[in-house]
Every structure is written in C-alpha cells, then in structure tokens.
Amino acid sequence: MTRIPFVIVLLALLFPRLCTAGNYxxxxxxxxxxxxxxxxxxxxxxxxxxxxxxxxxxxxxxxxLETHRDGVIPDRETIARxxxxxxxxxxxxxxxxxxxxxxxxxYQSFCYSTPADRKKLKKVxxxxxxxxxEIILDDFFFTNCKCDQCVKARGDKSWxxxxxxxxxxxxxxxxxxxxKAVNPxxxxxxxxxxxxxxxxxxxxxxxxxxxxxDGIYTGTETREPFNNAQHxxxxxxxxxxxxxxxxxxxxxxxxxVDTGGMRYADRYAExxxxxxxxxxxxxxxxxxxxxxxxxxxxxxxxxxDLHPSFDFDQMMASARPxxxxxxxxxxxxxAAGFTFDQVDAFLGKLGQPVGLKSYKPVNSAGEDYIxxxxxxxxIPFELTPKFPTVAHTxxxxxxxxxxxxxxxxxKKQLMNGGNVIITSGLLRALQNRGIEDIAEIRYTDxxxxxxxxxxxxxxxxxxKSEITIPExxxxxxxxxxxxxxxxxxxxxxLLLRAGYGKGYLYVLTLPENFGDIYNLPPEVLTQIKRTLTxxxxxxxxxPAQVGLFAYDNNTFIVESFLPDETDVKVSVAGEFAxxxxxxxxxxxxxxxxxxxxxxxxxxxxxxxFNVHLLPHSYAVFAAEK
Numbered sequence: 001m002t003r004i005p006f007v008i009v010l011l012a013l014l015f016p017r018l019c020t021a022g023n024y025x026x027x028x029x030x031x032x033x034x035x036x037x038x039x040x041x042x043x044x045x046x047x048x049x050x051x052x053x054x055x056x057x058x059x060x061x062x063x064x065l066e067t068h069r070d071g072v073i074p075d076r077e078t079i080a081r082x083x084x085x086x087x088x089x090x091x092x093x094x095x096x097x098x099x100x101x102x103x104x105x106x107y108q109s110f111c112y113s114t115p116a117d118r119k120k121l122k123k124v125x126x127x128x129x130x131x132x133x134e135i136i137l138d139d140f141f142f143t144n145c146k147c148d149q150c151v152k153a154r155g156d157k158s159w160x161x162x163x164x165x166x167x168x169x170x171x172x173x174x175x176x177x178x179x180k181a182v183n184p185x186x187x188x189x190x191x192x193x194x195x196x197x198x199x200x201x202x203x204x205x206x207x208x209x210x211x212x213x214d215g216i217y218t219g220t221e222t223r224e225p226f227n228n229a230q231h232x233x234x235x236x237x238x239x240x241x242x243x244x245x246x247x248x249x250x251x252x253x254x255x256x257v258d259t260g261g262m263r264y265a266d267r268y269a270e271x272x273x274x275x276x277x278x279x280x281x282x283x284x285x286x287x288x289x290x291x292x293x294x295x296x297x298x299x300x301x302x303x304x305d306l307h308p309s310f311d312f313d314q315m316m317a318s319a320r321p322x323x324x325x326x327x328x329x330x331x332x333x334x335a336a337g338f339t340f341d342q343v344d345a346f347l348g349k350l351g352q353p354v355g356l357k358s359y360k361p362v363n364s365a366g367e368d369y370i371x372x373x374x375x376x377x378x379i380p381f382e383l384t385p386k387f388p389t390v391a392h393t394x395x396x397x398x399x400x401x402x403x404x405x406x407x408x409x410x411k412k413q414l415m416n417g418g419n420v421i422i423t424s425g426l427l428r429a430l431q432n433r434g435i436e437d438i439a440e441i442r443y444t445d446x447x448x449x450x451x452x453x454x455x456x457x458x459x460x461x462x463x464k465s466e467i468t469i470p471e472x473x474x475x476x477x478x479x480x481x482x483x484x485x486x487x488x489x490x491x492x493x494l495l496l497r498a499g500y501g502k503g504y505l506y507v508l509t510l511p512e513n514f515g516d517i518y519n520l521p522p523e524v525l526t527q528i529k530r531t532l533t534x535x536x537x538x539x540x541x542x543p544a545q546v547g548l549f550a551y552d553n554n555t556f557i558v559e560s561f562l563p564d565e566t567d568v569k570v571s572v573a574g575e576f577a578x579x580x581x582x583x584x585x586x587x588x589x590x591x592x593x594x595x596x597x598x599x600x601x602x603x604x605x606x607x608x609f610n611v612h613l614l615p616h617s618y619a620v621f622a623a624e625k
Contacts, residue, residue, distance in 0.1 A: 026347040028282040030062040035069040041082040058337035062092040067128040069098035095132035100140035113149035129179040139193035142202035167203030191217035200363035215251045220275040223261035235375035237274035246384035254282030259290045269339040295330040346582045351553030355380035357391035366398030367425040373514040377544040398425035407434040417502035424509045439498035446471040450485035467516035483527045518544040542568030559618035574605030576623035
C-alpha cells in the first residue's frame, strides 16, 4: 500500500477548511484534470497552490484524474498520491480517459482497424480500471481515421455505417469487457460531445451508449454562438442534456462545460446555469488548467451587465466566504462558484422540465440544430429519441424522416385526436412517402424573399431584414395559412393547418438560413408560438433570443440572450392569477386577457404579466392561483 506523503498530512492540518468539499444542495460539482496536469501532480507544492486557489473560490465535490491523452499516461504512483491528496480534502476521485491519439492534429483518433491501436486502448482501459471504480471517457470516443486499413475494412458500406459498427464492437470488446474483467465493480461512463446531430458520422452511437456502458454524460458546452462552425446556439446547453436524458432515463450523469471560445465571463456562466436548468445532477468543469484562468478587467462590462447588484471589484479580489483562507485573485473558478451559489438557491423549487415534445430518432440528421434556433425564439422543447405517443402535440423536424414508419406514426397521432407539427424540411423529405394522404401540401423549388408579414386582414408588419423561405403549395379550404409573409402583395404561408381525423397537421415553413428566425417580428413569433406552445401553461411573447424553460410544477424561467435590456410579456393559463419571483419572493398580479374568437385563435383564457430582463439574465417564477 502506498503511504500518504507527509506533505499531504501537513497541508490537511494547515488548511482544515479546505479539506472538506462543500456540497451544493441540488447538484455535484466536478473538475476534470487532463493527463498533462495529472502528470504534474508529482509536484505537491504546485498542486497545493493550485488547489488552494481553486478551493477558495469554488466548492468542489469531485475530480476526474485522466490516465491517457495524446499518448501521455501518468504513472501509477503519481495517480495514487494525487488520489490521496484529494481524498484527504474530502473530494471524491474518479478516472478519465481521452481516447485521442493526437488532439492537436484535428483530433486525430485511434485507428481501430490496426492491431497496435486496439491493443493500446485495451491496455489503457485495463490500467485505469485497476486503479479506479469509476471511469468516464472524454468525448473522443469516435473514429475519424481513413487510412488504407480503414478504407479496406469499410468495403462498400457508408462511412457512417462502418463507423457505427466498428465503434459498437470497440465499446463492447476493447472498453467495457476489459474494464470489468480487471475490476468487476468499475462503472464505465461514456461522455457524448455537443455535436449531437452528427454523432453517427464518426461512430458515436446512443444505442451503444445505453447498451454497453453503465451510464452516459452530456457535453453541454456551446461557447460563442456567432460565427461558430458548429452552429451551436446557447439553448443547446439545455436541450442536449434533455435529449440524452430521454435516451437513457436516470443514467445521464451530468453536463460538461469548458471555457473554449469564451470571450466574456458571463458567457461561461450562462453555459453553467443552462446545464443546471436542464436538471443535470452533476456538472463537470473542463479542466483544472482552464479554471485557473484569471478574471480580466475586460470581463467587467459583461459581468456587470449580468449582475448589476454585484460588485465586480469585490469578486476580482474575494475568496469564497466560507473558504477560511486569505483572498486570492479571482479566477474562472470564482465565476463558476458565484453562478452555482445563485442557481442552487432556487433550483430545488423547480419541478421536472416540460416542453413541446419532439422526436429525433437515434443516428438521424436533417435541419441540423433547428430545435435550438426555435428554442432561442422562446419555444421550450423536450427532445426525445422515442416517438412520444402520449403527447397531445408532437413536433417533427426533417431528422424524423429517418424513421421508416414516421408517416404511419403521424397518421395514428392525428386519428387519435392529437396534433402534429412538421417543418417544411420534413414535408420535402416525406413527399411521395404518404404525407400527401394527410394533406396535399407540396414543397416547391421556388424561393421567396420576405420582409413583410400579414397580421389579420390588411395589416402589414415590417420585418428587420429580408429573409428567404421555400414556397409551399396547398389547396385552398383544405389547408389554411395561420401565419403568412408577404412579397409583392402576395401572401406566402409560414404556418399551415390541415385537418385529418380528429387532429390537425401543421406545417411550419423555416427560413433557408435558420438564423433568420431571429429576424422575424415579435408579432409573427407570437402567432407561431400560440400554436406550438398551446399545450403548455406558460408562453413568452416578445423578440427572438428570449428563451423559456418550463417545469411540471408550474414554475418557469425566462432568459434573455440579448445584449440590451428588454421587456417581454409572459402569458400563463387562466387558472393562474399571480407570479411569484422565486429569487426575490416578490408577487405580481397579472391582467386577464380577453379570449380570442377568430377562426384561427386558440380561444383560451390567459393572464399576462410584463417582465423586464437585463442583458444576458434570467428571471425565475412560480405561477400561483
């Protein structure tokens, strides 16, 4: 047995307050340590200095010590001593493995067609399982290799099919089985990256994750939303956790955030709280190196806008109030700690997330990330890889076309009295597959440039900028346009409705550039949201880039992703008359709206409230009678 070095015992005596992790009430906070930093942990002076800084600004429950990255493998003695260091401070320890051959070479993966790389992975797994009872695989568990051996092994299969089959076998035979053989108690968790639309293209497989591994984990990092090659919008930090939770209920261990591409401290904080809004039981900060980054004076403006009541200078110089140590310069850890303290104070008052049910089959693609663009416009989604048969209203994007039975599912939903909302992209994909049996609506090759929109009869609303949509043809009086744009005095449908059986089929026309959803006038978005969110108890009306997060106990969060202050209207079901702010406990009485009587109005009774939001901020409410 390796003895605990005297320096660790001495540090525990000198800093007793830092030796016990301060748990949050509603989630666990973890820090991931790369193999490079783990290797450096032979230097206990460096390690104690780093941890005293981090621990004085953030309450940490757990660390992951990585055993492989880029061929770097910390030795067994270093890992043992580092484990003892953290455990002596009340911090739980687990292992991490980055299955990447050369991260700097465009994330060069192992080649699983060659015996050498297969042997190497198996050896790393066995080495790790021999030291830990929990292992998480960082999000490099894929293959992007197209070497001669891979080309030959692929044969006449598509790269997607070949990689799915190969990684299925790798998961089973090179990871899980070897780990369990060495340590039957070991829990092996597969972390999925944030690019969920393209998992299958590199062999990531949710089905394999559920089938072989003891749990899964979610990459919720979204970084900067603009000019991002991955098209990651902020709402995705929430949505992707919900999708993976619905793929493997109760076994999605948490969300994972890094500081990559972060220009301002508040953008980092936003990723953290969106992960927690999704009810992630654990949040992992990647990585020990990144959380030591000093907060800069340039962070002041964004942070002060986000937290106007908080003294930025105080944060820059302060430690955690209960840390029991002298102040250290504020780091990213401080930003995380402040954010966690805020969210933990109200998170337990929220129920389970609810939203517009949407079906995205496993290993499907089409209209990439459209749910996130619509989520940024205030439509809360509950994305699932299983068709939600019990939902009254179901939303389907083009990715649903991957299900060969999708038209039959749509017909059954409508015949049973439910509603189905499909996108223009799915309409195109289902033409000549039976969708015309429901309504003869056709996706044409014509494109229309819009800048005007119709409201009622004769009223025209001017848009912020011109957007391009596909033109849909439909039969008058069989389908009706609920929302329309106008070009040259000619209306073009943005939202169509057609009856079938006891239900309604809706077709939502999407802009050719999904970012143009943000350029739709608030009045047009409100008309669309009145249909898409009609089954929810709450709706937010206002400009795009204001999100809504709803929960099953009549609580909700409204968040502005805008850079300026904004006012929105929150509308709740008529049974509720008041809103209680769950942060300030202030109670507001709303104003009853007159139910609409128009042909296309829902006719439901609502109570509305005006809500003022600061830039990049949120407000938390409970609807009360």
